[in-house]
Amino acid sequence: MYENSNRGIVRDIAKGTMKVHRLRNIMACLAIALTTILITIICGAGVSTVKAFMTEAQMNPAPGTNGAGICGGPELLEAIQEQPGVEWADIARPCMQGTPRNQEFSGNVVKFLAVSDGYYIHNYVDLISGRYPQNAGEVLMSDTLAGKTGREMTPGQKMTLNLVVQENKERVERPVEVTISGFYDNPLEAIGDYEELYTTEDFPDLYNPELGDANSVIYTKLTGVTHQTPSAQVQEKLEALNEAVGGNGVMLISTQDYTMIFVGGAALLLLVIVYGYILIYNIFYISVVNDIRFMGSMKTIGMTGRQIRAMLNYQVMRLGAAGILLGTAGGAGINVLVIRLLKDSQFSFSRYYEGGISLALASLIGILFAAVTVWISSRKSLSLAAKVSPVEAARFRASGRKKTVFAVLSFTLSGILFCALYTSLVGYDTQWMVNRMNEADFKVYQYHAVQLMDAPYEPMDQELVERVSDVDFAGESYIFYRAADLGQDPDYGSYSESLSRVKTDGQYGEILEKEAEAADVNEFWLNAVSEAVGNKRDFEAGILGMDAGALGMEAANLNVYDGTLDAGKFASGNYLIYQPYNAAFAGEDYEYNILKAGDELTLSFYNYATESYVDKTFTVMAVVGVKPDNYAGEIDPIIQFAISDSAFREIYGEQADEMVSSILINTSDQDEAACQAELEEIVKESMNSQVLVASKYETKLSEEVQKTQKVCIGIFVGIVAGLIGMANIVNTLVTDVLSRKIEYAALQSIGMTGRQMMGNIFARGMRMILTSLVFIIPVGYFVTRLVAQYPVSTGFVPSLYMASLCMVAAAGTGLSIAVAYILTRVLNKKTVVERLREAQ
Amino acid sequence: MEILTAEGLVKYYGKGESLVKAVDHSSFSVEKGEFVAIVGTSGSGKTTLLNLIGGLDAPDEGRVTIDGQDISDMKPDELTIFRRRKIGFIFQNYNLVTVLNVYKNIVMPVKLDGNQVDREYIHRITEMLGIEKKLKAYPNQLSGGQQQRVAIARALSAKPSIVLADEPTGNLDSKTSQEVMGLLKMTSRELSQTIIMITHNEENAQLADRIIHIEDGRIVGGDR
Known part of the structure; x- marks a missing residue:
């Protein structure tokens, strides 16, 4: 066969x-x-x-180059295009700073850009209907903006753009009628409430000639540079190119590290x-x-x-x-x-x-x-x-000390991993995270007050401030101010966050000099201090004006190194709270002896409106520093001086009304979603795209989603790891018993009952489990405490750790019972005689 | 006094053309303190007969009475407990528990029953069997003969009514076989222990008080 x-x-x-x-x-x-x-x-x-x-x-402005470009006007475009190592280059010129003041654009950042012809193809601006703009009277709109504004994507529609243009160095509103020549498939859909509206390259020259090209960017595709090219390499190439053509600087988006x-x-x-x-x-x-x-x-x-x-x-x-x-x-x-x-x-x-x-x-x-x-x-x-x-x-014989030790070790490691993951992830305190980011229930704030932007600061108008402060659901509301140069000129197209000048020839300069002598100071700050004090120039500091009633809220976010926070004294307007620049996030152990509570401090504040200095003497109430990992307070790392709102007004006069940086609201209203929606509607109606709404409610929703995702992934990993440990215990137990089945048959022949056999196998399993637990408890405690710190979690929760240990013990016990039961049944499928006969 | 009675035992396997009559209407009895050898060639049914009288297998017909108790109708757990208390087993392959030392192997039946160990008695039988100095050793440290002595001690430790020995010298050389047979004889005499041994070795069988011959599942002589 x-x-x-x-x-x-x-x-x-x-x-x-x-x-x-x-x-x-x-x-x-x-x-x-x-x-x-x-x-x-x-x-x-x-x-x-x-x-x-x-x-x-890839979803950044100018996705074709991942946002890489040279700052400069049309005069540089040809020079860049002719450079070796440049595949292509296109210019994008802002037609105005900020978003056109169209009601329909509320809630969105809409960039109105005048681009060269090649820009569209190179940056995935693909037509859905119509054609690309051919003159300055035509614009190209995205499908998503069309949707947001309730338009059909039919080319030829007329619309009026309420532009804000520069005229005689003033910003004035100027409506311009345009025709929508076409609609495009938005490649930047990922960037939330961001839109780009395009027109021809000459539009700024016709409608906003004073604007200039400080914010124009020539987006450049360099040979050999892709989305995965490290930022440092891209920057080097761009800087070389910038130097070669005499550009005004480089622009690039940092590539994300996906490692x-x-x-x-x-x-x-x-x-x-x-x-x-x-x-x-x-x-x-x-x-x-x-x-x-x-x-x-x-x-x-x-x-x-x-x-x-x-x-x-x-x-x-x-x-x-x-x-x-x-x-x-x-x-x-x-x-x-x-x-x-x-x-x-x-x-x-x-x-x-x-x-x-x-x-x-x-x-x-x-x-x-x-x-x-x-x-x-x-x-x-x-x-x-x-x-x-x-x-x-x-x-x-399948068993042996080595195998048993391996099984115990494996279960121990699995148990430790499970306990650490379970305790830290389930113990993730979303409320702690909420409180870390928000001190009040709701906050309406001027984003530009705390963030560098490429558009001038747009103050919150009084009507907005009043509407927000007086919402029905507000139990209490507090207005905060930040001193700022509202008319600042851009620095390479960027406008800094709210900082204001303070004279350094005097007490403040001395304080800064002494602070600069300390070890481990921030280098960027040190350079700024050296530049200011060395050249007897004013220093740009963060100055916050606040309602004394909000001091209690602020105190929760601060380490007080000297003095006490007294709302009554603060309200008088004669006291200030000082935060050394290097004290922010420094922790409780930060040592500072240069300025003390009770010291008198005379400061000269520059008033931009009157173009003069206002001197005021304060008594230092307290020296503080923002707590590490805390982002809730209005006294944030940028702020050096916190004074009462009355003192703030004294210094900055009527211009203070244009320096409102935030309004904080606390409420007892349970319908948080409705409160959030109401504030968002008010902000939308103000048509100030720099004003945003934040809340504990929003943060809580986001944190809970994150927690759920972390828990799911973490528990999945923990269970898989746990199963590995359990599988090894099962293997050791089963192979040991199976290789001794003749022995067990002999034991049954001399009088071991099925129950005793099951008990014997169970005891073997439990010995391994209990040995593992002896190691899991102390080692797991140590590991879990480490893992449960931020950012993985928000701290060690003993009750959850105990619960995880109980789960591990229960799993091990259940496993031992199950294996003992199944093995006893399987072995006893054959009679004692049949099994004994195998030996023969 | 009869300690064991087997009446009309039948054990068949298979059916039709493949029917095997392992034990075919066999009856015999054993007196208390008797040393009986059941002799037969390979396939004669002696091991099956031993399994039936030891309660390890259930007969298709017939009954077995040990120490006045009919084991034929006992439930499995009842039978196991009965076996633990009343019957001692000695196997050809010793079947000691390798992870337990000699002492623990010997007292295993007593411990399984949850009883107190009679240390004096254990000492006596280990001395008798010449393994009193090996109590802390493990089976894999002993020779075949020594392991079989431990198996004998285990069989005796619960003071059973009868001891069943299945080819106890099957894995031993001739000298050791003789020693072990001598020990079985001695324990039978000294302890008045009833021993039923199955063997195919006629020489070993001669040491018994009585020889029962079995052929093709039937007892052909010595059954009384």
């Missing part, structure tokens, strides 16, 4: 032995399928996430592969141990090790194929669901999730990794079966 080949008989034996291992076959298929599913999901969701990230990364994401994804994939390896290895190993005497018998009658290996390989391959097929189908299906879930999540890149080719790739990777895992994990079992001699098989 077999001619001269013995392959046929090996195959026959393989098929025959496979049939009698139904449970093993099912378990192996399931294990392989599960591993494949997990790998496919990670590769599917992982690959899609990376793609979504990268797609979002950690790739590392995290790879680590997760590795964890799953290890889990799969352990699981599949255990199943095949237990199967071989159970059949070790059979292997020995086969060897006795002449089957070589190679033939035994071939026989088992036959089974492994078939089980592997079935499991991988099942797993791939399941994994692909789950991928579709998971990606849908991620698409609906709150990540900024969520909208870029897509299926299609990513899922196909994920399935292929899943098949590959699963196949490799199956192959590697079955090797040891096959080697054992192939190498065991008949005598060794008869005496085979």
Whole structure:
């Protein structure tokens, strides 16, 4: 029958032995399928996430160059285009600073840009309808802006743009009628409430000639530079180009470092592969141990090790194929669901999730990794079966101290990881995070007061301030002011946040000089101080005017190094709170002796409106520093002097009304969503795109989403790690018992009942679990305390740690009970006599 | 006084053409303190018969009475407990628990029953068997003969009504076989222990008080 080949008989034996291992076959298929599913999901969701990230990364203004360019006007464009190493360059000239004052644009930042012809193609501005603008009377609008403004995408529509132009150095509103020549597919959809409106390059010359090209950018595509090129390299090339053409500076967006994401994804994939390896290895190993005497018998009658290996390989391959097929189908299906879930999540890149080719790739990777895992994990079992001699098989013992130690160690590590993840992630205190970012329930604030921008400061008008302060739901409201140079000239196209000049020839200069002598001071600040004090120039400091009633709120965010915060004294207007620049985030141990509470300090404040100095003497109430990791207070790292609102008005006069930086509101109203919506509506109606709304409510929603996502991922990882530990315990226990089944039969013959047998196996399992717990408790405590710090979590929660320990103990106990029960049942399927006969 | 009675025991395997009559209407009895050898060739049914009288297997027909108790209708757990208290087993392969030392192996049946160990008695039987100095050793540190002595001690530790020995010298060389047979004989005499031993070795069987011959599942002589 077999001619001269013995392959046929090996195959026959393989098929025959496979049939009698139904449970093993099912378990192996399931294990392989599960591993494949997990790998496919990670590769599917992982690959899609990376793609979504990268797609979002391109979503910067001028996505064709990732925002890289040279600052300068049209005169530089040709020079740049002719430079070697430049693939192409296009100019984008702002037609005005800020957003056109159109009601319909409220809530959005709309950049009105005059661009050169090549800009559209190079920056993915693809037409949906109509044509690109051909003259300064035409504009190109995005599909998303059309949607926001309720327009049909029909070219030829007329609209009036309420521009703010420079006339005789004043900003004046100037309506300009334009025709919408076409609509484009917005490539910058990812950037929330940001829109770009385009027209021809000559528009600023015609309608806003005084504006100049301080903010114009020639977006430049350099040869060999891609979205993945590190920022430092891009900057170097741009600076060289800038020097060559005499530009006004360079512009680029920092490339995001995705290394950690790739590392995290790879680590997760590795964890799953290890889990799969352990699981599949255990199943095949237990199967071989159970059949070790059979292997020995086969060897006795002449089957070589190679033939035994071939026989088992036959089974492994078939089980592997079935499991991988099942797993791939399941994994692909789950991928579709998971990606849908991620698409609906709150990540900024969520909208870029897509299926299609990513899922196909994920399935292929899943098949590959699963196949490799199956192959590697079955090797040891096959080697054992192939190498065991008949005598060794008869005496085979699977247990040993080494194996037990490994199993205990594995369970210990898994337990520690699970406890650390569970405690830190479930213990993530969203309220703590909310309080870290918000001191009041709601805040309406001038973004430019705290942020450098490329448009001039647009003050909050009085009507807005009054409307916000007087909302019905406000229990209490506080207005804050920040001194600012409202008429500042741009510095390379940028306008700084709210800072104001204070004279340095006097007490303040002396204080700054002494502060500069301290060790570990901020270098940027040091240079600014040296420049100001050395040249007897004014120093730009952050000056906050505030209602004394808000001092209690502010105190929660501050470390007080000297003095006390007394609202009554503060309200008098004769006291100030001083924050040394280097005290911000310095912590409780910061030492400062230069200025003390009770000291008199005379300051000369520059009043921009009157172009004169206002001198005022204060008594220092307290020296403070913002607490580390705290971003809630209005006394933030930029502020050096906090004075009462009355003192602020005394110094800055009527201009103080244009320096309102924020209005904080506390309320007892439970309907936070409605309060938020009301404030957003008020702000929208003001048409000041620099005014924003923040709230505890909004932060809480965002934090809760983040927590849920962290918990899901973290617990998933913890459970997978836990399963690895449990799998090793199971392997050690099962193989030990199976290799001693004759012994157990003998014990049953001399009087061990089934219950006693179960108890014996359970006790073996519990010994391993309890030994692990002895190490998990102290080591896990130490590790968890480390892990539970910010940014992973918000602190160690003892009750959650106890709960996680209980879960680990319960899992271990449950495992021991289950294994003992199942093993007892499985072994007792054969009678004592049948098992004893095996020995013969 | 009869300590064991086996009446009309039948144990068949398979059916039709593949029917095997392992034990075919066998009956015999054993007196208290008797050393009986059941002798037969390979496949004669002696091991099956031993398993039936030891309660390890249930007969298709017939009954077994040990120390006045009919074990035929006992439930599995009842039978196990009965076996633990009333029957001692000695196997050809010793079947000691490798992770326990000699002492713990010996007292295993007593411990399984949750009873107090009679240390004096254990000391006496270990001395008798010449393993009193090996109590802390592990089975893998002992020779075959020594392991079988431990197995004998284990079988005796619960002071059973009968001891069943299944080819106790099957894995031993001739010299050790003789020693072990001598020990079985001695313990039977000294402790008035009823021992039923199955063997295919006629020479070993001669040491017994009585020899029962079994052939093709039937007792053909010595059954009384």
